[in-house]
Amino acid sequence: MNTQVNRRLLFSRTFVTLLIVGVGMLVLAGPSVQAQTAAAVVDSSITIVTNGTVVDTGTTVNVNGSVTIKCRRVIDTTTTTAAPLVMLDFDFSQLTGTTGSGKNLKTFVTGGNHATELRPLQASDTIVVTIPYFDSTKDALSASSFLATANLNFDISTGKLTSGSLTYGTNVFASSGVGTFTVN
């Protein structure tokens, strides 16, 4: 198998090169790494009562509801080079939208939407996510999307999410994220 040294190659150019470089670098050989179970976690969460307005194809939708944001700071004690990070879960399932009134009242839901984000830990972070929503009397195939901009604050010493705000807006990518081409 491949783990055997082919003796005929012991004096090959490649092997001699390796040997020369290797002998010179013996002193740099690193220590044996022992098994490392090295993850500690710090969990935190906030719940924000939100409301906002979204305009979609000429219709204004009022969005409101509470959003819970869970934060998990994972501390890695085995490496000094890994940037600290947090894992975030945005629970948009309680958000609803309405438009019109009386007989014309329409209700929109997010389909139990969650957004998960892995982000570097920093004192404050602005995260923009898109959220699907659709008429509650229809299915998810009719969904559109709007934007949520989260401004979150963290205690960087503990990795805890301490406060934040959420604003909603029209999905600007719906136009900027689409291009055109010439049909043959």
Next chain:
Amino acid sequence: MPDRNFFLSPNASKARLREAENARKNRWDIIKSHSQGQVSRRDLIKMGLFTSAGMLIPISGLSPFARSAFADSNIPTGLPPSPLFGVQPFSTPMPRFDVLPRNPVSVLNPAPTAQANTTQQPVDPALGGGTGPIEGRPPGPIWAHQQFTQLPPVIAIQATMEGAKINTVYNPAVPSLQNSGINPATPIPFRFHPALPDQNVLKDWTYNGTIPPKLMLARYGEPILFRLRNKLPVNQNQNGGFGIHTISTHEHNGHHGAENDGFTGAFFFPNQFYDYHYPIVLAGRNSINTTATDNRASGPTDAGGLNKIPGDWHETMSTHWFHDHMFSFTAQNVYKGMAGMFNIYSGLDRGAEDIVDGVNLRLPSGRASVSGKSWGNLDYDVNLMLADKAWDAAGQLAMDIFEFDGFLGDQMTVNLTYKPFMEVERRKYRFRILNGSVSRFFKVALSDGSPMIQIGNDGNLLPQPVVLTKLDEQGIAERYDIVIDFSRYSVGQKVWMVNLAEHQDGKRVDKDLSIAEALSGNSPDPCVGKFLEFRIARNPAQPDISQVPATLIPNPDLSNIPVARERIFEFNRGANQTTNDPVSSFFGPWGIETDNQGGTLAADFGRISAAPRFGTREVWTLRNGGGGWDHPIHIHFEECQTLARDGSASNVPAWERGRKDVWRLRPGGEVKITLQFRDFGGMFMEHCHNTMHEDNAMLLRWEIDDGGPPFLRPLPTPIPKPQGVTFVAPTEILPTAFD
């Protein structure tokens, strides 16, 4: 700012790029020598080029990751970027997969046999000479095809494994109109883009030696015999610098006997073949719906009806893939191209959206009434294999096999084509997205933030569809089936699939980006941003009658099946090597601790880490022992249900509430799953599907060995040689394996 990323920016100084290229060339000598068996890892340690943890020492002039005279810090500074030779993104059509021919099993010569065919043939002197069996499958009753008489193969699918060559028999199984205008009669050279260089025959090894990647079509109730012939060079040195010529194909995640699972130690040699018997049955076939009376437990017939079969219809699967699983060479071989996809059709998931019978879910696919095909229509059912690649200054596929944290490419390919475009109609499409990378995770969104409907996870239709504007991170080997409705766009518009997951190295995702961040062009990760362009080319010729029902496939009810026992597997860095068999054990920095026994062990396919009882159900906890990396953990054989993430069922997201076979543990994370052991037996695997981790050496063997003859308890370990497979006793049995 120095480049902190795995790959240097093309804007890095010329001196830095030159330095990195020189380092890569110097390093290449070591990589090549190691991959060709001229020098072992132990030799490299003795020479001081390796740490005992398996890491190549960062030496300036040898490693691109060494401190650089041109960088202003001591952090890694990256590999030179892959040249594009002036190629622009989205300038070539995306080829659909190449469907492997299906023939009657009678075409096979020699005819398949239950036990391995040990007819002798001369063995090439480069492989030791003498004679050896024509089939590389381990001989004898233990490795005979299970239930071969009850489930005889009906369809033969044949392929070779060989070096890059021109494809002259491309069969996308769709009209040119549904393949972005590609004429299948035009020969396809092996290039990642028509304007990139031809790949060398030794650099890329694929099924049939060609691109596009291959697709197998199967249907429930119709057993397949997949015969794979190894036509790779007999000389191990003829590998283009990485990869190995011994192979084993895993049908991920087939519910088959272990002899067909592509066990990592059941590899075979050039000039041999291996017969894989895929019965294509529903799990539970021996205990549930045994008289085959339920319409939902079925496969499609040619006449548009249902072929009812035994088993639990809740176990119906749809999207598999197949890939090499050679022990400690999976990353290299799969990276060279040994990967294809495998669509399984059923009464529920028919691949014919116009058949209305109360069973067919009518997912986007195509019309039987138009194609004449009662199942497996691919017009609007599209396989996508995402994979990051890198190539050298000459445009030849390049890999660094010593990046044990994980290897990243700097160029995105879809179906092995660099950033292609796809023409679509204004209607619904199903996409079966496979992460076919070595170490890279993806997070997919559309550039306009439009909703997508996720309908499947790891090849299993979800209980309910989930609407998302960006998919969850997708680990290596995970399959996400989604539906995109292009009717929201106008003809002449285009929209892109975008990758939001930014890596700095192969350990884990460094940051999930917003769409704006990903499209800004500011990410240091060259694989972030747009990678596939959809061109809305026309209105559909017929109205879109496909559906995405509110209920797809509910989970099997396991509430009345007792839990026989629980096991814990912790995935760590810093493994001990307790065995030293030269074939079955391997040395590497990664490993797995089983049942808190105090030792993280490096891989040895001769070691038995778990032996669940046949016919039982267990609960397994998969724990990431580190906070600085992620692991996509794969369990072979039967699909599992996710009970909890990080200790709570409520942490399991909607898109993971179906069945799965790969779990991203997340940094410091833990997943609790439940699975059954039934229908077949033999030795299977569990491993990290960051294949650099798997190969170095985060893999273990578990087995079902108490199902009666011919199985032995414990099972002997196969040791393949060109002259024949021998068997040895297990090198080690962990104390809790047989509890």
